[in-house]
Amino acid sequence: MAQELKGRKVAALVENGFEAVELTQPKAALEAAGATVHVVSPERHHVRGWKHKDWGEDTPVDRSLDVASPDDYDALLLPGGVLNPDKLRINDRAVQFVRAFVNDGKPIAAICHGPWTLIEAGAVEGRKVTSWPSLRSDLRNAGALWVDQEVVVDNGLVTSRKADDIPAFNAKMIEEFAEGRHAQAGAGRTTAARR
Secondary structure: OOOOOOOOEEEEEOOOOEEHHHHHHHHHHHHHOOOEEEEEEOOOOEEEEEEOOEEEEEEEOOEEOOOOOHHHOOEEEEOOOOHHHHHHOOOHHHHHHHHHHHHOOOOEEEEOOOHHHHHHOOOOOOOEEOOOHHHHHHHHHOOOEEOOOOEEEEOOEEEEOOHHHHHHHHHHHHHHHHHOOOOOOOOOOHHHOOO
């Protein structure tokens, strides 16, 4: 397999209730492409995923959000699941962590409900995105152009709707993460940031 992400470090920011396959499959794809992926969480030791309609297995936390620094990472992965981003978007430290990637123009990939946290970080205004359909109004109200597509790329921001989109999501995520920083990605995006 190609090593287009060799030497790159990716933070996967999650809380309890992330959709398991939306972390495990993108993480495996990133690692196969040569990246080092750290699971970052407000939880200190492990975080529990959601598998379809019930709790899944625990996943070890590599870095507590309390000690993780966005400066240590080249890109950010935001898995979905309803509980996970709902908890992250009301956690000031998590929002600040995401906002740092936005402001630095670092690539971000968010799937399903993951864009909820992007809204709080002021990352979607003027951007073309997709998500789980129930987030459509939230994203439009935050100034995004929401579309119903398998995967959408907007200047380093990769979004997809659901677990079925993971193959396309992974391919575009790896492509954007390999490109690195996007000069205009963070410019003027914090005006919509709240709190």
